[in-house]
Amino acid sequence: DAGVTQSPTHLIKTRGQQVTLRCSPKSGHDTVSWYQQALGQGPQFIFQYYEEEERQRGNFPDRFSGHQFPNYSSELNVNALLLGDSALYLCASSPIDRNEVEQYFGPGTRLTVT
Amino acid sequence: AQSVTQLGSHVSVSEGALVLLRCNYSSSVPPYLFWYVQYPNQGLQLLLKYTTGATLVKGINGFEAEFKKSETSFHLTKPSAHMSDAAEYFCAVSDPNTGNQFYFGTGTSLTVIP
Numbered sequence: 602d603a604g605v606t607q608s609p610t611h612l613i614k615t616r617g618q619q620v621t622l623r624c625s626p627k628s629g630h631d632t633v634s635w636y637q638q639a640l641g642q643g644p645q646f647i648f649q650y651y652e653e654e655e656r657q658r659g660n661f662p663d664r665f666s667g668h669q670f671p672n673y674s675s676e677l678n679v680n681a682l683l684l685g686d687s688a689l690y691l692c693a694s695s696p697i698d699r700n701e702v703e704q705y706f707g708p709g710t711r712l713t714v715t
Numbered sequence: 716a717q718s719v720t721q722l723g724s725h726v727s728v729s730e731g732a733l734v735l736l737r738c739n740y741s742s743s744v745p746p747y748l749f750w751y752v753q754y755p756n757q758g759l760q761l762l763l764k765y766t767t768g769a770t771l772v773k774g775i776n777g778f779e780a781e782f783k784k785s786e787t788s789f790h791l792t793k794p795s796a797h798m799s800d801a802a803e804y805f806c807a808v809s810d811p812n813t814g815n816q817f818y819f820g821t822g823t824s825l826t827v828i829p
Contacts, residue, residue, distance in 0.1 A: 605758070634817070643719075643805050643819030644759070657815045691758055693817075702747050702766055702809065704817060706758040 603628065605694050605707035613713045614682050622677040622710045626694030632656075633675040634704060635667060638689040650675050679712075687714045717742045717808050721820035729828045734778075734793040736823045738806030741787065746808040748789040749817070750780055753803040762804075765789065766811070776800070801827045 606625045614620050626633050632651045636644035646659035650669035669675045673694075679686055689711050693704035722737040740746060747766050751759040763774025770782040776799075780791045789806060806820045 634815070636817075636819075641822075643807075643821045644817070646816045646818070649815050657813070659816065693759075702811075703749060703761050703764055705761070706751070708756075708758040711756075 605630075605692055605705050607690075607692050607707040607710050609710060610708070611711045611713075613715060615715055616682055616684060618682050619678065619680045620682060620712060622679075622690050622692075622712070623674065624677070624692030624694075624707060625674045626692075627696075627705050629696055630694035630705070631673050631697045632695040633669060633673065634693045634695070635675070635677045636691040636693065637661070638691055638709070640688070644691055647677070682714045684714050687712060717746060717810060717818045719806050719808055719818055719820035721804075721806055721823050723823055724821065725824045725826070727826040727828055728796045730798055731795050734791070734796045734800065734825065736791040736804050736806075736825065738780075738789045738791065738820060739787055740789065740806070740808045742808060742810070744810060744812065745784070747811055748780075748782060749807040749809070750774065750778070750789075750791050751805045751807060751819075753805065753822075755802075759805065762791070796825075796827045798827050798829065801825055 634649040635647040638644045648658040653669045664680045666678045689709045691709045692707045718741045720739045749764045750762040765782045773779045807817045
């Protein structure tokens with residue numbers, strides 16, 4: 602049973618460019634959350650998707666947007682990249698069983714903006 | 716609003732010594748509490764969680780944590796450190812009413828000295 606998978610593993614972009622990161626949740630999970638982890642910091646919540654809708658959003662600008670597909674996979678899009686967007690982007694999925702409250706994290710995508 | 720404070724960004728212990736990583740939280744409601752571990756260049760792995768019931772919870776790899784409501788704490792302990800325990804540890808909270816957004820501390824880097 603595959604866990605949460607993310608692609609790509611690493612990428613390098615230039616300021617002003619746009620980037621798309623992808624996430625496939627763990628089998629049996631229908632909710633996907635995205636987090637940004639800057640170097641030396643804890644993960645910061647970006648937003649969460651459930652039933653193909655953004656259910657909750659953290660304190661991130663509109664440059665950060667997302668999408669969830671019918672198969673529960675998700676994309677994170679960041680427009681007009683800034684140097685400060687360089688970070689590890691983590692995807693987490695949650696089970697359909699609402700009695701399970703933990704989130705399962707993928708390995709992350711390391712984004713470097715130059 | 717919820718927040719997490721992890722006292723001590725770096726902790727060093729000798730192999731075989733007690734590990735104690737501190738976590739205090741602020742929450743308007745009794746929260747769900749989690750400890751995650753992150754190894755270099757990897758995502759987060761759940762160590763243990765507290766939702767309701769017994770306040771002493773046991774997790775993987777010999778770790779345990781005790782929820783103390785009066786102290787708003789959820790400290791992580793392990794009786795005997797192993798070299799493989801060297802990693803970054805994150806405490807997190809979520810609101811049981813929504814369960815959507817996880818709030819993470821800034822992390823504690825554990826070094827195990829041989």
